[in-house]
Amino acid sequence: MDVNYRTLKDVLVNFLKEETEKTGLCNLVVGLSGGIDSALAAGLAVEALGGKHVFAYCLPYKTSSSKSLEDAKRVARFLGISCEIIDISPYADAYLNVFDHYIGNVRFGNVCARMRMVTLFDVSAAHGALVLGTSNKTELLLGYGTWYGDMASALNPVGDLYKTQVWGLAEYMGIPKEVIEKHPTADLWQDQTDEGELGFSYVEVDKLLFEMIDKRKNTKELIRMGFDEKFIDEVSRRVKANQFKRCLPVIAKVSDRTVGIDFRYSRDWGL
Amino acid sequence: MLKLMVSQFKPYLADVEKNAEKHYQIIEEAVSADCNLVVFPELSMAGYDLRDAVSDVALDPGSEIIRRIKEYSRDISIVFGFVYEEQPGCFYNAAAYVEQGKILNIHKKVFLPTYGLFDEKRYFSEGSSFSFFDTKFFRGSILICEDALHADALIHIAENNVDMVFIPAGSPLRGIGESGFYAEKVWNYTCGYISTNMTCTVIFANRVGVEAGVTFWGGSKVYKAGGGIECSLPFLQEDKCISTLNKADIREERIKNPLVLKDKSKILYKTIMT
Numbered sequence: 001m002d003v004n005y006r007t008l009k010d011v012l013v014n015f016l017k018e019e020t021e022k023t024g025l026c027n028l029v030v031g032l033s034g035g036i037d038s039a040l041a042a043g044l045a046v047e048a049l050g051g052k053h054v055f056a057y058c059l060p061y062k063t064s065s066s067k068s069l070e071d072a073k074r075v076a077r078f079l080g081i082s083c084e085i086i087d088i089s090p091y092a093d094a095y096l097n098v099f100d101h102y103i104g105n106v107r108f109g110n111v112c113a114r115m116r117m118v119t120l121f122d123v124s125a126a127h128g129a130l131v132l133g134t135s136n137k138t139e140l141l142l143g144y145g146t147w148y149g150d151m152a153s154a155l156n157p158v159g160d161l162y163k164t165q166v167w168g169l170a171e172y173m174g175i176p177k178e179v180i181e182k183h184p185t186a187d188l189w190q191d192q193t194d195e196g197e198l199g200f201s202y203v204e205v206d207k208l209l210f211e212m213i214d215k216r217k218n219t220k221e222l223i224r225m226g227f228d229e230k231f232i233d234e235v236s237r238r239v240k241a242n243q244f245k246r247c248l249p250v251i252a253k254v255s256d257r258t259v260g261i262d263f264r265y266s267r268d269w270g271l
Numbered sequence: 272m273l274k275l276m277v278s279q280f281k282p283y284l285a286d287v288e289k290n291a292e293k294h295y296q297i298i299e300e301a302v303s304a305d306c307n308l309v310v311f312p313e314l315s316m317a318g319y320d321l322r323d324a325v326s327d328v329a330l331d332p333g334s335e336i337i338r339r340i341k342e343y344s345r346d347i348s349i350v351f352g353f354v355y356e357e358q359p360g361c362f363y364n365a366a367a368y369v370e371q372g373k374i375l376n377i378h379k380k381v382f383l384p385t386y387g388l389f390d391e392k393r394y395f396s397e398g399s400s401f402s403f404f405d406t407k408f409f410r411g412s413i414l415i416c417e418d419a420l421h422a423d424a425l426i427h428i429a430e431n432n433v434d435m436v437f438i439p440a441g442s443p444l445r446g447i448g449e450s451g452f453y454a455e456k457v458w459n460y461t462c463g464y465i466s467t468n469m470t471c472t473v474i475f476a477n478r479v480g481v482e483a484g485v486t487f488w489g490g491s492k493v494y495k496a497g498g499g500i501e502c503s504l505p506f507l508q509e510d511k512c513i514s515t516l517n518k519a520d521i522r523e524e525r526i527k528n529p530l531v532l533k534d535k536s537k538i539l540y541k542t543i544m545t
Contacts (some may be wrong), residue, residue, distance in 0.1 A: 002449045007506075011444060011486050014507045018481040264322040267483040268284045 001210045003165060005172035009044070012157045016048035019155050020130055022271040027129035028155070029055045031120050032083060033187065034071030037158055038134040039179050040170045042079055044157045045132055051080045055127050059116045062089040068187045071179050078176050088115045109188040113149025121152070130154035138163040138202060141209055142235070143242020144194065151245060162210065163202040200231065208235055273408045273516045276301040276309040279491045279504045281480035284318035287328045291316060291336045294351060297511065298343045304513060307408065308348040312478035312491075313416050313441040314364060316353040320482040325394045329356035332374065337367075344369040348406060350413065350476075352439045354395075355379065364395045366413050366439045368404060376404040378413035382421050388443060388485065401427040409434035409472070409518060416440040419461055428469045429531050434496075434521050436465055440477040444488040455490060466494035470525045472516055479509050496524040 020028060028045045032038050045054045056079075058072045069085070076083035092115045096103065103111070120131045133153025135145050137160055145151040158166055163184070170180050184194040184202065195201050208227055211217045212235070217225070222232050248260045257263045278297050283289045294311065301309040313319070316336065317328040330337055330353050340349055348370040355365035355377060363379035379398025383391035401424055403412040412433040418424045419438050428436055446453030458475060466473040473494040478487045491504040493514045502512040525531065 003447045004449055004451060007452060008447055010507060011447070011488075015481050015484065015486060019484070265324060266284060266320040266322060268320070268481075269324060270285055271283065 001162070001164070001206070003168070005169050008161075008165075008169060009047070009173065012044050013047045016045055016132075016155060016157050019268075020049060022268065023130065025128050025130055027053045027055065027127045028132045029057065029120055029124045029127055029129045030132040030134065031116055031150075032056045032058050032072040032075055033134075034058075034068035034075070034179070035182075035184055035187075036166055036170050036175070036179055037136050037139075038072075039075040039175050040166055040173070041132050041134045041156075041158050042075065042081065043170070043173050043175055046079045046081060053129075054079075054081050055123065055129060056081050056083040057120065057123060058083055058085045059088050059119055060085070061092055061112050061115075062087070063189065064187050065190070068185075071176075071182070074176055075179060086119055088112065088119065091115060105189060109186065110146045110149055112188065113146035117146075117149050117152045124154075132157070133159060135159055136161055136163050136166050138206055138209060140246060141213060141242075142198070142205070142238045143245050144198065145245070147245045162206040164206045199234075204231075205235060208232065209239075212236065213239075273308060273518075274304075274306045275474070275493065275514050275516060276304065276306040276511055277474060277476050277491050277493060277502070277504065277514070278309060278311050278315075278511045279477065279479055279489045279509060280311050280315050281478065281509045282312075282315055282318040284482055285321055285324035285328050286318070287316055287330070287336065290318070291339070295339065295343070298340075298347060298349060300511075302343075302346050306347060306513060309350070310437060310474050310476045311349075311351040311439065312476045313366065313439040314352040314354065315439070315478065316351060318482065319441045319443075319478070319487070320485065321354070322390075322394065325354055325362050326356075326360075329354040329362050331356045332377075337374075340367075340369055341372050341374070345372050348408075350437050350439065350474075352415070352441075361396050362394065363398060364391060364415060365398075366415050366437070368406065368411060368413060368437070370406055375406060376402060376411070376413060378402065378415060378418075380415040380418060381424070382417045384417045388445070403427075403431045403433050409521075411435045411437060413437045413439070416442060419465065420457065425465065425469065428465065428471065432531055433469070433471050434518065435472045435474065435516075436469070438462065438473060438475045440475060441487055442477050444486040452488075454488065458490070462492060462494050463498050466496060467498035467528075468530050470496045470521065470528060470531055472496055472521065479507055496521040497528065 030042045056076050060069055124131045131153045133156025135151050136158050139145045185192050219232055251260050253261050350368050352366045355363040365377050365379050367374050368376045381398045383395055385392040410433050414424050442454045462473045462475045475492045477489055477491045479489040480487050493501040495501050501514045504510050504512055
């Protein structure tokens with residue numbers, strides 16, 4: 001779980017530079033939420049391509065907290081990058097008002113995440129840029145994100161880092177303390193926090209996930225190590241139940257060579 | 272005396288023509304620098320994560336690219352990696368030593384990693400032997416990446432008194448911990464062991480570049496017989512280095528530390544069960 005942050009940073013910066021430039025593009029766009037994942041991803045992007053090639057967007061909905069917006073601006077100032085604010089409320093509301101009732105927190109959250117995705121992919125075309133992913137390994141494993149929303153991106157430098165490693169690397173890179181130390185939140189409704197919604201802390205779950213996924217420990221071994229059986233079962237259930245979010249859509253195979261099954265090429269084929 | 276260039280090369284994935292052009296440029300640079308030998312990494316002509324593109328980038332000995340490499344080899348000896356189509360539809364992860372217009376050796380990778388992020392056995396046939404070859408400078412042998420991690424290959428090196436072991440590699444970075452990362456540790460131990468205990472020169476030519484998120488970390492090195500590091504290339508960066516090697520140094524080291532097998536009597540390995 002403990003890593004050499006200097007090596008880690010060098011690898012991630014090199015990853016972003018190479019994977020962007022080999023596509024023939026030289027720009028990245030990122031949605032800055034005011035949280036640590038997008039701050040770190042943006043910081044790595046600036047190191048990889050330079051501040052002039054990173055376009056940050058703050059995409060608040062009318063009920064988003066002003067603190068999140070302030071933090072996002074603080075990050076942009078720290079990184080020396082431009083940060084445009086686009087209020088997603090008019091076009092999110094245009095859709096939400098189709099219904100004569102509130103669609104509930106989960107659907108509402110997904111709609112906002114997908115409106116932000118539409119915006120980022122659209123502005124990426126305007127900038128000749130790729131969309132930077134900001135989902136960390138903890139979120140990807142637990143499925144704590146919106147499919148084709150915040151999980152959608154072209155390149156994700158932080159997807160193999162647990163949340164606690166995101167904090168560690170952010171600290172190493174000097175990201176403002178206010179952003180590192182705040183309670184992580186998707187900011188979908190007032191006083192929402194990730195840890196409140198998940199029902200456990202990132203520190204706790206990262207320890208478990210590291211042993212379960214990286215070290216391949218089974219339930220018996222995890223219990224012997226002191227993890228609570230109910231906690232193991234819940235986390236294990238979430239990881240399995242959200243596998244679909246980590247895969248391409250399932251395609252019914254009928255031909256000899258099928259996309260996603262046996263038409264096998266790297267993303268970087270020919271690059 | 273041998274002047275050697277190691278090219279810490281970054282291939283284009285599955286674009287053999289572009290890779291060949293890059294090889295020609297580097298070979299010409301090496302000739303201009305009065306080098307006698309240039310060494311490229313594993314699958315330098317093809318890229319690593321080929322999957323279904325293996326058949327598209329395969330070369331047979333009659334191909335135009337091999338003909339050009341043979342031509343260049345009249346001025347400089349060359350080690351390079353490629354997909355070798357020995358028989359129609361039979362593909363190997365291979366590396367060749369080419370000298371004075373001739374291919375002296377094509378080594379077909381024996382140990383194809385098929386675990387974790389590796390899937391080589393799905394796409395390549397396995398080589399079935401290790402060999403050595405006498406060049407105009409040294410007795411050489413090629414071990415492609417994973418080959419060098421297996422004891423069978425090391426016994427071959429020791430038994431045949433190989434002077435120079437070429438290890439073209441495509442080692443992916445993984446397992447970052449508090450002090451470095453797993454792959455680097457494995458290669459430092461391995462190359463240090465071979466050069467020290469087999470008293471031979473080791474050329475570890477590891478590629479760089481990123482293929483779909485997988486980083487090849489570089490860190491290529493030339494080890495002198497006895498384990499001393501003659502030159503070392505940087506982490507992650509495409510680069511090259513030139514070293515001068517002397518056969519007398521190997522002799523001197525072997526007199527001092529005669530660790531290679533002197534007689535060729537076969538040792539019987541057995542475990543006595545009690």
